[in-house]
Amino acid sequence: MFLFVMKCISVPVRQVAAVCTVLLLLALAGCAGPDSAPPPSFAIPPSGGPSGTNHVSDPQQLSSDILRPGDRIRIVYNDIPDAPTPTEQVIPEDGKILLPRGIEVTVGGKKRTDVEKEIMTIYVDEKRIYRKITVTIERMASFISVEGEVRTPSSIVYRADLNVLSAVAAAGGFTEFAKRSGVIVTRAATKKQEKVNATRAVRDPKLNVPLYPGDSVYVPRGIW
Incomplete structure (x- = not known):
């Protein structure tokens, strides 16, 4: 009796399973039809502007070709017989340099390439x-000398943002014997000296004077 009942039940179960299988196949076929679209892809937009270009925002980078007082330059002359020997000069405070044949040219504040054309x-x-x-002007590496009562007396590669406090910091900072009120700055272009009160300059940034290529900073020893 039990076997007879199982046989009666097994027939409709197999039919139901077959129908479900057919319906599932039809559903899958419909999903893969021509109207189906692939999942959207997500791309990371390029850095910079809308076209992927990077915008330069550093003003120092934009003006890096400008010649300034204190810059050390090398002038090379070509395409002439008996060309003058290349000369090295530090641009003075008035921005004027002297060329062969007694020719004076103002170069301070001008682009290097413009000065080359002007000299030619x-x-x-x-x-x-x-x-x-043909005239070529090469800007040579410039340094700031920091000596005296600093922890690491040294020559520092010039940067446009250097001032007295940042130069001293780059040399390791003041020693405990430093006379911070009497820091001496010697200008390379004029050989003139300026006294800077570094203690007051911390509170008043206007007293923290900027440095130029070739300048030197000397921190004297205090009297105790």
């Missing part, structure tokens, strides 16, 4: 000294 124009078109000349 003077020699060829204005003075008519040469028919052709």
Whole structure:
């Protein structure tokens, strides 16, 4: 009797299973039809502006080709017979340099490439000294010397944002014997000296004077 009942039940169960299988296959076929779309892809937009370009926002980078008082430059002359020996000069405070044949040119505050063209124009078109000349101005590495009562007396590579306090910090900071009220800055362009009160400069940034290529900072020893 039990076997007979199981046989009667097994037939509709198999039919139901078959129907479910067919329905499942039809559903899957419908999902993979021509109207189906692939899942959206997510891309990380490029850095910078809308076109992927990076915008330069550092003003020092934009003006890095400007010649300034205190810059040490090397001037090379080519394409002329008996070319003058390349000369090295520190641009003085008034921004003027002296060239061969007694020619004075103002270079401070101008772009290096513009000065090159100006010098070539003077020699060829204005003075008519040469028919052709090529002038190249190279900006040489400049340093700030920090000596005296600092923890690591040294020469520091010049940066446009250097001032007295940052230069002393780069040299390890003041020693316990430093006379902070009498820091001496010697200007490379004029050889003039300035006295800076570093203690007051901490509170008043206007007293924290900027430094220029070739300047030196000396921290004297205090009297106890």
